[in-house]
Amino acid sequence: MRPPAPQKPQTRGRLRVFFFCLLAFVAGFGAGAGWLSARAARPAPPVPPVSVSATGTPSGAREEASSVSATPSPQREEAADSEQEASAPTAPAPSPLFLPTPVPSGVGRVALVVDDMGYDLAVARRLVGLGLPLTWAILPDAPHAAATAKIARDAGIPYLVHLPMQAQGDGDDGPYAVASGWSAEVIRERSLRAFEALPGAFGVNNHRGSRATADRVAMERFLSVLQEARPGWIFLDSRTNGASCGFSVAQEKGIRTSRNDRFLDHRDEDEAIRAAFEAGASLARRKGQAILIGHPRPRTVHFLERLSRGDAIPPGVELETLPDLMGLVSEEAGGGRP
Template sequence: MRFLLFTLFCLLAGTAHAAPAKAYMSIIIDDLGQSSERDSRTLALPGPVTMAIMPDTPHATDFARQAHKAGRTVILHMPMDPATGPYAWHPGLPIEELARRLDAALLKVPFAAGINNHMGSRMTAQRDAMAWLMGNLQGRELFFVDSRTSAATVAAAEAQAIGLAHVSRDVFLDDVRTTEAIAGQLRQGIELARKQGSVVLIGHPYPQTLEVLEREMPGLKRQGIELIELRQMIAERSNQAMSAHGRNGRYSNR
């Protein structure tokens, strides 16, 4: 009897610490709009990959329309300091200028359902600007993705503070631009999805990244990973911070 009770206890304890029953993954590809060849190859990836398009690129508007027509989620990949260019946000710019640049960038990327930051390690640490941005996006009914290019970011915390639909990036795929390293980052993403129930990956249209995704994405389902569209991920996470980004669902930089 004692043995049976001990066995039952072990089984129950194992169940309590088991990985989530479902593991969800969303993939965002940044820096699109620069190359028609890479844009088309990204668009052909199997599954609901989100297309993050830079406004100051030669194919931004045409590719946004093409991606939208293909049923993919389009987001504006908004340049932020230390990024440069006519649309980039920098600390010290007045709100009126930030608003003008955001309006202009959104005009260049039609059908954008939301935005994420391009670079932005300095800008996303500016609380007043991020608070204004989240309020503006809420008025436009757009969501926000914090690319988390810096641990000092307050962007997601400000989104959470007003209940703006948002998610934060968990894993960068291609900081090291080799197929071996990128495959390793994808495996890390799979493990994290199994551990916490979901994972948001960001990559770039590098040939190495696209090669790995073309090869590995068709087999994700066999590994218990369900690829979902970014809006579904936002609903799945319900504006909660993952454990690496905060505590008890709240962002640590609040």
């Protein structure tokens, strides 16, 4: 029997390389498994606690809100024959996280109210000739109040009783129907007399009155008379004082009410009147409607003449009477409306 042939040196070298690689692989695998096991056993880093406010907002996300004063604007003195410009109510600053949805711009409805009517019949006839949808506010104790009301009725112009009220700096006695500190009986007697002087009216707005309209007791007494004696009439708060409570008291009593957004001629200058109207028109386009109050002064009448020609009305603005703006039916609008 032939003995086995001796292995060649090349075969023995391959075997040694194979066993060396096998040992290296086993050793590497064991080391890797040990590293993974140690990493899995390592404790996770602690997570800092998150404090939550009462509203559920994380404290780290809360913004410092800007402070808004709840104090009403300072009461301003009024001239005896003029009304102060209505100050816009202060609005709270929007939240940085919840911004208000913008109101799409569109057609703005504007009602123009002409105060202090009843002194000049020529001006009344001139305003009728303009053909604008105006609303008049007639002073019940003006020398031509009744004649002015007849002109309005004949022309189909709605009108308000422009009721005198106590202003800052006025005394306790004066030619007004509502004053701070007056009894309910006195306010009732004087208000009814004013209502009866202009029977075709559809509502009331205040003449001056920066003191009376800021007196809640006085306004509650007056508006109770209005509600009882003239149900269906409206109250327009002229807002001769930013602290007026007339609008809010009327709302509480269920009286149909609105308020002046801007005085057209607070500054009796041509450019100021134009700018005031454009600001009111811009406001109307943003919120849908606006009420502007002017007076039968030469510059104001001249501006109204420009409006009647159509060359001063911005695009997207429509002029309406106050009853139309407030959605009053013709029987309630008064003023000779059909």
